[in-house]
Amino acid sequence: MSGPITFSGLFSGIDTATIIERLMEIERQPLLVIQQEQLETQERLAIYQNLQSRLSSLDSAILSLNSASTLGAKTATSSNTDVLTVSAGSAAAVGSFTVDSITNLARAASEASIGVTDKTADFVSGSSFSFDVGTENVSISLGAGETTLEGLRDAINTQASDLASAAIIDTGDDNDPYKLVIRSVETGEDYDISNISTDIVVSTTGGDVALSFVPGESVDGTDAVFKINGVQISRGSNTVSDVLDGVTLQLVSTTASPVTVTVANDTENIKSEVNDFITAYNSVNSLIQAQFEYNEETESAGALSGDFTLRQIQGSLQSLVVGGVEDADGNRYSLATIGIEIDKYTGALSLDDTKFADAVANDDKQLFLDLFLARGVPSDQRVSYVSPGDATQAGNYEINITGYDGDSNVEGTFTLDGNVYTGVGEGHFLVGPEDTPVEGLRIRISDGVTGALGSVFFSVGVAEQFERKLDNFLTPISGLLPRVENRLEGDIASFADQIANFEDRLAERQRILTQQFVAAEQAIASLQSQTSAFEAQLGALS
DSSP states (O other), X not given: OOOOOOOTTTTTOOOHXXXXXXXHHHHHHHHHHHHHHHHHHHHHHHHHHHHHHHHHHHHHHHHHHSOHHHHTXXXXXXXXXXXXXXEEOTTSOSEEEEEEEEEEOOBEEEEEBOOBSOTTSOOSBOOEEEEXXXXXXXXXXXXXXXXXXXXXXXHHHHHSTTXXXXXXXXXXXXXXXXXXXXXXXXXXGGGOEEEEEEOOEEEETTEEEEOOBOGGGOBOOBOEEEEETTEEEEESSSEEOSSSTTEEEEEOSOBSSOEEEEEEEOHHHHHHHHHHHHHHHHHHHHHHHHHHOOBTTTTBOOTTTTOHHHHHHHHHHHHHHHOEEEOTTSOEEEGGGGTEEEOTTTOOEEEOHHHHHHHHHOTTTTHHHHHHSEEEEESSTTEEEXXXXXXXXXXXXXXXXXXXXXXOOEEEEEEETTEEEEOEEETTEEEOOTTSTTXXXXXXXXXXXXXXXXXXXXXXXHHHHHHHXXXXXXXXXTSHHHHHHHHHHHHHHHHHHHHHHHHHHHHHHHHHHHHHHHHHHHHHHHHHHHHHHHHHHHHHHO
């Protein structure tokens, strides 16, 4: 809709439109301030959102480092992969051993039926079929339309899929080529197929005969037999994971020649995870540093140059980098121990490859586990450390078991620096009570044990410290950054309301000014009209 038609200065000769425009520019000055504040707040919000994204990436890198499976990763190699392949987990011991020989491979059992003329032809009679796989009995029920060799095959594969599989093979025989072959799913002597029983009668070129299985085509299940460091071992599978802790052997073929298996620390995996952490940390640090650096050309710093929250985040992260952790033996470690160094000017992290290689080679002290993880070390073998809580504080907790309640839950206390905290019993587990330094610490007590049971030394590794701190920063709603962002979003919305209200007031002010100047023009026009009339009258008199 178009505004009112005005004729600026038509009678007065004054450029009233320009006067109104200049007056409105003066009136608009406070609005410009609000709009600038809104823009600056939007910029601060965008930086915080960027920071939150980078901190989330750092959190992901920390989560990977805060894992025994990552820090304890191992590699395993076989001197002859045609005979034996191997893999190792974090529980595997570093070293080597010899598989002296592989005498026999594990094998699945199988049974083959007599041949029939037509695999799709209905049985002459019968519909029941059963057999044993090891100690388990399999009973097959054939319904309408299933009483064929194909139907029996499908029924076995459906009804006994966890124990056996069935297939039909074409032998190429001119008369009765189709045979049903049943095979055990698992390998080994414990899964032999036996006691086949059926009332099924089939058609063959020799006449109608009972479905039977050929003894000469029977294959017995066998165990794998091999020697490790002179000790003979047998297993029902060619995949062997229960002989050496953390090591899985895959037997490929028999051999009389020794095969050497070597387990070592997965240095490259650990280094890759450490470098991922450094990259993620430096991404956060560079964003923060950019806010505090003064640009001489623009004579300004970043939008958050004086922001207390940003300083708080930077200080917290830097303190974790330069801080450290003490193990149960009193040894103190920091990131610098493994070669992670911090630039004193920029705060950026870098990795000294030589120091890192030396640290990885020192496996005896489990350096990386002590440095990065939350760890509990009991002094009494009747106590087992299970897990910490998110808020469990580092310390040496004395353990005293006073008894068991009526539900056989253990009762006892944790003592730290003379302060006694009554634990929560959950069966054989004693858990630190809430709102105490020992909150969430979970230990297991051996059956029936009571009395003083030494102590549990609990340390909070650097990765665990980072994870806890980042949780404080990032947790939705209650975290530091979500709270800051929520406040900034509220400020932006408030500015938007102020701007809208101010625009309305400005529009009303401009309308009033326009009306006032129009009224002035009208008054001048009236005076001019009266003057002209008066002059005309005077002219007539003369």
